[in-house]
Amino acid sequence: MHFLEKIFSVKNEGNHKIVCFLGIKLKFHKEKKLFIVESVANKEEDISKIFLKNEIYFNGKRIYEPIKECNVIFEIFGSNNIIKLNEFKGGGSLKIKAHSNMNFSFGTNNIIVQDALVVVNVVLGKKEQYNLEIGSNNYFNGFMFIIPTTVQNKKVVIGNNNLFAYNVRFYGISFHMIYDINTKKQVNEEQGIELGNNIWVGEDTLFLNKAKVPSNSIVAARSTINKEFNEENSIIAGTPAKVAKRNVMWHFELDDSYKHTDNPLEKYNEV
Numbered sequence: 001m002h003f004l005e006k007i008f009s010v011k012n013e014g015n016h017k018i019v020c021f022l023g024i025k026l027k028f029h030k031e032k033k034l035f036i037v038e039s040v041a042n043k044e045e046d047i048s049k050i051f052l053k054n055e056i057y058f059n060g061k062r063i064y065e066p067i068k069e070c071n072v073i074f075e076i077f078g079s080n081n082i083i084k085l086n087e088f089k090g091g092g093s094l095k096i097k098a099h100s101n102m103n104f105s106f107g108t109n110n111i112i113v114q115d116a117l118v119v120v121n122v123v124l125g126k127k128e129q130y131n132l133e134i135g136s137n138n139y140f141n142g143f144m145f146i147i148p149t150t151v152q153n154k155k156v157v158i159g160n161n162n163l164f165a166y167n168v169r170f171y172g173i174s175f176h177m178i179y180d181i182n183t184k185k186q187v188n189e190e191q192g193i194e195l196g197n198n199i200w201v202g203e204d205t206l207f208l209n210k211a212k213v214p215s216n217s218i219v220a221a222r223s224t225i226n227k228e229f230n231e232e233n234s235i236i237a238g239t240p241a242k243v244a245k246r247n248v249m250w251h252f253e254l255d256d257s258y259k260h261t262d263n264p265l266e267k268y269n270e271v
């Protein structure tokens, strides 16, 4: 870039004229006939500011810029997010799209096989912390989408050693209010979502507010989980989901190796 262009440049953006002067971006407003300041800092400065306004940790150490060696994509716009990440394996990425006040921890030894595990936190005029906990040794096939809760002490929690098929979604918030027309009280208050350990979740499953799945379960493909289940060793299936089979356990391999282990993902969790 020419030296003068770095100090002063004028270009057209749609119907507007954009003037950049010493790093300050000004947009000419035609109707008001004045310049409006669009942005002050350049992109690199923005990134370091974002990492200062948020506490982001990687493998236990606070970081001040995106990590290059691990495939984490940050799209952070706000402040007061506390994000504790650990390295993960696999060819996929972890995309974190956060506005403000998210409290997110991602354990150790997780695997994201392909595409992305996407975590989106949105601001709805609330100041509470958005909470999401993902444990360790989980196997994410990819294209997974999680929206944390927006209420203090209510969380989306995923335990350890779980296997997620493609396209699994968690809606910790419903986005819109439902209230009783007589009392005017909200009826769809956020209760959180909780998954135990050693759960196999089938493709296209949707977890909604209040969903709770106990350890050692199987969630059938295309299920909608919108309430609490407490019976371990069952298949939970359908929309809305019901217990469809009892006294069962699952294993990663389709051979008889299940007879020799209690941990369905044992082979894949070796460090």
Ligand SMILES: CC(C)(COP(=O)(O)OP(=O)(O)OC[C@H]1O[C@@H](n2cnc3c(N)ncnc32)[C@H](O)[C@@H]1OP(=O)(O)O)[C@@H](O)C(=O)NCCC(=O)NCCS
Binding pocket: 141, 164, 165, 166, 201, 202, 203, 218, 219, 220, 221, 222, 223, 235, 237, 238, 239, 244, 245
């Ligand atoms: C649950 C699953 C594993 C089948 O297990 P199974 O032991 O063979 O179970 P069955 O087929 O005998 O089904 C048991 C009951 O659950 C019901 N059921 C099974 N899968 C269901 C589903 N996806 N949605 C709704 N009901 C389902 C069956 O209709 C049956 O109900 P019934 O007893 O009233 O007839 C299979 O249906 C499934 O969903 N697999 C997930 C596949 C997947 O996503 N793989 C991705 C790789 S990670």
